[in-house]
Amino acid sequence: MVRLNINGEDREIDVDPDTPLLWVLRDELQMTGTKFGCGIAACGACTVHLDGTPVRSCQTMASDAEGMSIVTIEGVDGKAAKAVQAAWRDLDVPQCGYCQSGQILAATALLAETPKPSDEDIDMAMSGNVCRCATYTRIRAAIHRAAETMEG
Amino acid sequence: MLHMMQRLQQQAIRPTRRSFLKMSAVAAGGLVIGSHLPFSPARAAAGAGDDMFTPFVRISTDGIVTVLNKHLDMGQGNATGLATLVAEELDAAHGQMRAEFAPADVERYKNLAFGMQGTGGSTAIANSFEQYRKAGATARAMLVAAAAEAWGVPVAEITVSGGRISHASGKSAGFGEFAEAAAKLEVPAEVTLKSPDRWVYIGKSFPRLDVPNKTVGAPRTYGMDVQRDNMLVAVLTRPLAFGAKVKSFEASAAKAVKGVVDVIEVPGHGVAVLATSTWPAIKARDLLEIEWDETGAETRSSDALYAEYREMAEADGPVFRDDGDVAAALEGAATVVEETFQFPYLAHGMMEPMVLTIHVEGDRATLWYPSQFQTVDQGTAAAVLGIPQENVTIETLYGGGSFGRRTSPDARHIVELATIARLWGKSQPIKLVYTREDDTRAGYYRPMGVHKVRAGLDADGNLVGWHHRIVQQSLMTGTLFEQYMVHDGIDETSVEGVKDASYAIPAFKGELHSPKVGVPVLWWRSVGHTQTGYVVEAMIDKAARAASADPLAFRRRHLEKPSGDAARDKDNVRKLGVLNKVAEMAGWSGPVNGDRFRGIAVHKSFNTYVAEVAEVSRRDDGTFKVENVWCAVDCGIAVNPDNVKAQMEGGIGYGLAAVLFSEITLTDGHVDQLNFDTYRPLRIDEMPRVEVEVLASAEAPSGAGEPGTPPVGPAVANAILAATGEVPATLPLTNHGLA
Ligand code: FES
Numbered sequence: 087m088v089r090l091n092i093n094g095e096d097r098e099i100d101v102d103p104d105t106p107l108l109w110v111l112r113d114e115l116q117m118t119g120t121k122f123g124c125g126i127a128a129c130g131a132c133t134v135h136l137d138g139t140p141v142r143s144c145q146t147m148a149s150d151a152e153g154m155s156i157v158t159i160e161g162v163d164g165k166a167a168k169a170v171q172a173a174w175r176d177l178d179v180p181q182c183g184y185c186q187s188g189q190i191l192a193a194t195a196l197l198a199e200t201p202k203p204s205d206e207d208i209d210m211a212m213s214g215n216v217c218r219c220a221t222y223t224r225i226r227a228a229i230h231r232a233a234e235t236m237e238g
Numbered sequence: 239m240l241h242m243m244q245r246l247q248q249q250a251i252r253p254t255r256r257s258f259l260k261m262s263a264v265a266a267g268g269l270v271i272g273s274h275l276p277f278s279p280a281r282a283a284a285g286a287g288d289d290m291f292t293p294f295v296r297i298s299t300d301g302i303v304t305v306l307n308k309h310l311d312m313g314q315g316n317a318t319g320l321a322t323l324v325a326e327e328l329d330a331a332h333g334q335m336r337a338e339f340a341p342a343d344v345e346r347y348k349n350l351a352f353g354m355q356g357t358g359g360s361t362a363i364a365n366s367f368e369q370y371r372k373a374g375a376t377a378r379a380m381l382v383a384a385a386a387e388a389w390g391v392p393v394a395e396i397t398v399s400g401g402r403i404s405h406a407s408g409k410s411a412g413f414g415e416f417a418e419a420a421a422k423l424e425v426p427a428e429v430t431l432k433s434p435d436r437w438v439y440i441g442k443s444f445p446r447l448d449v450p451n452k453t454v455g456a457p458r459t460y461g462m463d464v465q466r467d468n469m470l471v472a473v474l475t476r477p478l479a480f481g482a483k484v485k486s487f488e489a490s491a492a493k494a495v496k497g498v499v500d501v502i503e504v505p506g507h508g509v510a511v512l513a514t515s516t517w518p519a520i521k522a523r524d525l526l527e528i529e530w531d532e533t534g535a536e537t538r539s540s541d542a543l544y545a546e547y548r549e550m551a552e553a554d555g556p557v558f559r560d561d562g563d564v565a566a567a568l569e570g571a572a573t574v575v576e577e578t579f580q581f582p583y584l585a586h587g588m589m590e591p592m593v594l595t596i597h598v599e600g601d602r603a604t605l606w607y608p609s610q611f612q613t614v615d616q617g618t619a620a621a622v623l624g625i626p627q628e629n630v631t632i633e634t635l636y637g638g639g640s641f642g643r644r645t646s647p648d649a650r651h652i653v654e655l656a657t658i659a660r661l662w663g664k665s666q667p668i669k670l671v672y673t674r675e676d677d678t679r680a681g682y683y684r685p686m687g688v689h690k691v692r693a694g695l696d697a698d699g700n701l702v703g704w705h706h707r708i709v710q711q712s713l714m715t716g717t718l719f720e721q722y723m724v725h726d727g728i729d730e731t732s733v734e735g736v737k738d739a740s741y742a743i744p745a746f747k748g749e750l751h752s753p754k755v756g757v758p759v760l761w762w763r764s765v766g767h768t769q770t771g772y773v774v775e776a777m778i779d780k781a782a783r784a785a786s787a788d789p790l791a792f793r794r795r796h797l798e799k800p801s802g803d804a805a806r807d808k809d810n811v812r813k814l815g816v817l818n819k820v821a822e823m824a825g826w827s828g829p830v831n832g833d834r835f836r837g838i839a840v841h842k843s844f845n846t847y848v849a850e851v852a853e854v855s856r857r858d859d860g861t862f863k864v865e866n867v868w869c870a871v872d873c874g875i876a877v878n879p880d881n882v883k884a885q886m887e888g889g890i891g892y893g894l895a896a897v898l899f900s901e902i903t904l905t906d907g908h909v910d911q912l913n914f915d916t917y918r919p920l921r922i923d924e925m926p927r928v929e930v931e932v933l934a935s936a937e938a939p940s941g942a943g944e945p946g947t948p949p950v951g952p953a954v955a956n957a958i959l960a961a962t963g964e965v966p967a968t969l970p971l972t973n974h975g976l977a
């Protein structure tokens with residue numbers, strides 16, 4: 087049994103404590119926006135925020151997330167998230183889209199920390215998030231655009 | 239991807255005009271009200287009067303227009319592309335359009351390029367261009383007729399624009415108001431399509447319909463998202479060597495994992511863990527102890543295979559092209575350049591691993607997954623389960639990438655899951671999840687290959703002879719496509735891009751060896767072209783260098799001269815178009831640009847012409863970083879130019895990853911790579927800046943999903959040639975200290 091706070095809601099879930107948070111979200115809570123890509127923290131598809139920091143939920147045991155605030159793509163909100171999602175839509179960033187929940191959470195965390203990121207900041211913050219469709223040029227452009235709209 | 243396109247196109251089963259109109263009737267008439275179809279199209283296929291049901295367009299009373307996409311959208315954007323075609327002729331507004339996947343039904347939803355329902359060969363827009371516009375025009379005509387009747391005005395006085403039906407008297411209505419009445423009307427025998435000058439969406443802007451959902455993590459989007467009541471998750475351990483069999487296995491530790499329901503041997507496939515959810519299945523699978531019998535399995539290592547291939551490349555083989563006397567031409571040449579190229583196996587590595595769900599109930603079965611080849615998959619599931627094909631329903635979901643992987647002629651993934659379901663025996667949904675490791679190791683790779691080329695130049699630096707030998711496993715031999723795609727020992731997909739190489743070269747000979755290897759191979763984004771395009775374009779640069787010519791000027795010279803073949807001459811006009819455009823975009827002034835190096839390449843695939851310039855810088859450690867790529871594309875009419883750009887950007891990044899980093903290797907037949915740590919993807923800091931221009935064209939639309947990929951490899955190779963004087967002939971570059 088683990089107790090988790092997900093998107094502001096307290097949940098009790100009957101799983102082994104060593105179950106990765108990813109599978110608690112996807113299979114136990116049917117919150118499938120968080121994606122399974124590699125299972126070894128190598129792709130970022132499973133990114134969620136733990137107390138505001140982007141982490142790989144495939145390598146986070148559910149029990150380790152107890153007492154922390156977990157935010158997923160279904161619940162992410164606020165100025166940075168709104169700006170990022172709007173920029174993603176304006177520029178038609180997603181292709182297959184499978185990596186994009188993770189990309190959006192990584193980009194949101196970046197902008198919350200660094201409202202005006204340079205290309206190097208983007209490389210640093212986003213290089214853990216693989217996009218096999220290689221939408222990287224648009225991801226970069228959309229982050230810059232989101233930064234602009236947050237300013238305005 | 240499925241690429242029997244050129245061949246099958248000639249033999250495709252085209253719908254008769256009559257059957258088309260009948261289909262459209264209901265499409266339009268679909269004007270099918272509300273969110274539920276009167277009966278399921280899959281059942282309709284078997285029932286009487288079913289051809290009154292229309293497949294492509296549905297309009298509900300709230301004015302929502304749903305376009306049924308007969309293709310799989312795995313990121314290429316065809317769901318939006320086909321909706322664009324309908325919206326154009328329907329004069330609908332972007333906001334009222336929705337996209338949905340069509341059910342498996344070959345009669346209605348076949349790819350007109352294949353005669354089967356399936357997606358590949360970059361054909362989605364090309365084969366649907368007329369069909370979906372006609373569906374839109376038919377629906378429009380019926381809505382207008384219904385409005386004219388209700389308002390008591392002549393049809394000709396009614397206008398439709400932005401989803402509104404209007405009359406000069408001031409009467410005006412949305413589509414929803416007439417959807418029901420229109421559905422009851424007779425289907426027009428003829429519809430007139432708009433002339434291109436009246437297009438408001440085609441060639442302009444139509445934002446993607448699937449993007450909003452993909453920015454909020456919407457449920458039930460991908461195959462991986464499927465959840466059914468009482469569902470089991472299966473994880474299958476496949477043999478380490480292709481063709482090995484289970485000798486024995488020990489599952490007590492696996493069975494002890496909470497949530498595991500059973501562990502079963504799946505003869506011919508491996509050992510499956512069945513659990514109530516995904517994590518216990520993965521965890522338990524790692525506790526299995528399996529002994530494999532590798533008798534008869536493929537146990538060669540990559541090095542041994544390369545050595546065999548290189549030896550074959552020295553010997554004569556079946557001839558696929560023979561212009562002029564190549565031996566004499568090379569004999570008499572002033573200079574001969576020679577190179578042997580080596581390409582590794584490649585996994586597709588799409589972001590969403592393979593996944594599919596089945597529920598067998600009596601003599602019926604339903605599947606939920608990104609189906610890329612409905613007709614083959616449906617027949618395969620039926621055969622394994624021993625039920626009629628029409629009893630297999632497929633609900634297609636978005637694919638998290640594919641690049642060719644989600645369709646294979648033997649539908650292996652379907653066989654695996656249907657077999658598991660049959661063995662399990664209980665009527666219970668089962669979802670087969672491939673982990674990343676499963677996905678990487680399961681085979682169905684782009685074939686490895688060796689190419690050997692000798693090219694001769696005369697004293698003036700003109701190509702006079704080209705002798706090209708290819709050694710590559712056949713994709714099509716032994717599949718249901720063999721009869722279309724393999725002729726006299728030549729698999730067309732192995733030689734495409736060389737057979738139709740169009741530079742003016744008086745003597746040209748091509749030979750193909752097709753070794754048999756026990757590794758399953760499959761089309762991989764652009765099929766044969768990532769190898770053939772690389773070799774031809776890198777050799778052209780090598781020849782240009784030997785002739786002391788600028789690579790762009792050398793290409794122009796050999797494309798401007800008559801090639802001796804009308805089809806090739808036509809190709810060359812369009813190749814020159816993209817080549818000149820990309821040179822202008824990049825400001826080409828030669829392969830050396832300050833401390834940067836540049837390479838240029840042009841290639842035709844899937845009837846689309848793409849030229850790219852890559853610019854690289856050299857790091858202190860001697861490796862190269864790709865800084866910029868310029869790309870010019872001529873794909874005929876670009877239905878959605880921004881999406882074509884996106885496909886070029888993505889195709890460049892995908893091709894670049896392969897050239898720089900990717901390979902699947904074998905040690906004693908066991909795949910060495912497991913996950914993204916060893917099968918290295920491209921990351922954002924490795925993505926060059928990319929600039930794309932789409933050429934204006936009035937030619938019929940051709941492919942966009944694949945053709946951006948082939949030129950990037952040779953463009954980078956040629957930039958490295960400019961820096962080092964050597965053609966990088968063995969991929970990936972990272973193995974040779976180049977990336
Ligand atoms: S699934 Fe967690 S990083 Fe890839």
Ligand code: FES
Binds near residue numbers: 180216
């Ligand atoms: S959009 Fe397909 S993996 Fe990123």
